[in-house]
Amino acid sequence: MAMNWYKLNEPWDKTQYGPYKRCFFAVEFDSTAVGGVSGQTYDPTNHYTTRIDLSKVVNANLFDLWGITKVLAMQFSCGSSDAQAATSGGTSNDVGKFKASFVESGNYIKLIMCGPGSDNAAGGNDEGEMTNAANALTAVRLTGYLIGV
Amino acid sequence: MAATVAFRESTATLKKVMVGDRWHCWGKITFGASDTYATGGFDVRSQIKALYGVGDVECMDFSEGMADWSGATKILTAKCVARYDYSTGKIKLYLIGRSAAASGAAQVSEVEVGNGASINAGTLEFVATCSTSGSTT
Numbered sequence: 269m270a271m272n273w274y275k276l277n278e279p280w281d282k283t284q285y286g287p288y289k290r291c292f293f294a295v296e297f298d299s300t301a302v303g304g305v306s307g308q309t310y311d312p313t314n315h316y317t318t319r320i321d322l323s324k325v326v327n328a329n330l331f332d333l334w335g336i337t338k339v340l341a342m343q344f345s346c347g348s349s350d351a352q353a354a355t356s357g358g359t360s361n362d363v364g365k366f367k368a369s370f371v372e373s374g375n376y377i378k379l380i381m382c383g384p385g386s387d388n389a390a391g392g393n394d395e396g397e398m399t400n401a402a403n404a405l406t407a408v409r410l411t412g413y414l415i416g417v
Numbered sequence: 418m419a420a421t422v423a424f425r426e427s428t429a430t431l432k433k434v435m436v437g438d439r440w441h442c443w444g445k446i447t448f449g450a451s452d453t454y455a456t457g458g459f460d461v462r463s464q465i466k467a468l469y470g471v472g473d474v475e476c477m478d479f480s481e482g483m484a485d486w487s488g489a490t491k492i493l494t495a496k497c498v499a500r501y502d503y504s505t506g507k508i509k510l511y512l513i514g515r516s517a518a519a520s521g522a523a524q525v526s527e528v529e530v531g532n533g534a535s536i537n538a539g540t541l542e543f544v545a546t547c548s549t550s551g552s553t554t
Contacts, residue, residue, distance in 0.1 A: 277476035280503060283546060284437055292476060296526060345480055348496040348514025365496070407523035409513040411498055413478060 270324045272296040273333060276411060282334045285415060291334040292413045297379075297405040298326050318397065319376040336416035342370035344412040346382065366398070366408050379408070423447045424464045433469050439546050442469045446508075446541040454534045458507030471547035477501035477508070478546075483539030497530050499541050510536070 275281040276292040283290050297320070322330050322339065331337060346365040368377045379398040424446055433442040442465065462474045482498040497510040510530040515523055530536075 276500060277478075277503065280476040280546065283439070283476070286437065292478065343478075345478075345482070345498065346496075348482075407513070407515045409498075409524075409526075411479075411500075 270298045270326045271320060272298060272326050273330050288415045288417055289336055290413050290415055294411045296409050319378060321376045339414050339416045341415040342412060344368045344410050347408050347410045368410055422459050424468055439548060440471045442545045444543060448537050448539060450537055452537045454510055454530050454536050456529055456532050458509035460507050462506035465545055472550040473548040474545055475548060476546045478544045480542050
């Protein structure tokens with residue numbers, strides 16, 4: 269599992285935000301990249317496992333993209349639904365949307381789902397985290413901005 | 418796209434705030450009945466400048482995209498996201514997710530919504546970061 273970060277809003281992809289830098293991004297997920305390196309043989313154990321460290325990238329390093337040394341916060345937009353991915357409850361996500369949250373203390377992000385899944389269970393996927401079972405995450409793409417220094 | 422791109426200022430008392438030396442403006446965009454998308458996007462700069470009394474529109478952040486089953490190019494169960502292109506001043510829409518339910522193919526990166534896609538069901542909420550130079554206020 270690895271991530272592919274790239275800039276949005278160029279040339280204003282990085283703006284000063286008080287004493288911090290606000291950096292606009294889009295991020296994709298590569299569930300076939302082994303150890304963060306794309307193009308290697310698919311590893312069925314290399315799925316999402318409750319966290320994706322910021323160091324797991326397949327393109328330019330997240331920090332090098334904007335010349336920052338630490339990420340303090342991230343704001344994600346909701347991504348698309350994806351019926352080939354599911355939460356840990358097993359509900360496929362063909363109705364709800366994926367989003368992510370950043371865990372500053374561990375420098376990683378978590379993938380979570382909002383809204384109902386295929387069973388239309390009310391509240392069943394409220395902040396449900398993506399399962400670590402085999403899932404294709406190639407359709408999941410998120411946009412947002414980070415606050416860094 | 419059909420002509421109607423309706424901007425609405427935030428209804429809150431606070432519609433814009435100065436952060437550092439830039440304006441941050443909140444609002445949303447709605448579309449007219451039967452509006453469809455034309456590749457290349459739609460221009461927003463002049464409307465934002467007029468509505469908020471700001472200078473150049475530097476960047477925009479959109480909190481949500483939209484889905485729509487109608488039109489020549491269906492967004493289907495997936496979604497499209499909006500991005501502002503500073504070089505042209507236009508907002509363009511890009512597909513994410515899958516082209517159809519579970520069996521659909523994952524969208525590859527940076528595929529623009531096709532000509533004729535129906536967007537009249539959509540609403541785009543935004544925060545625009547704008548300069549003060551050229552401000553009308």
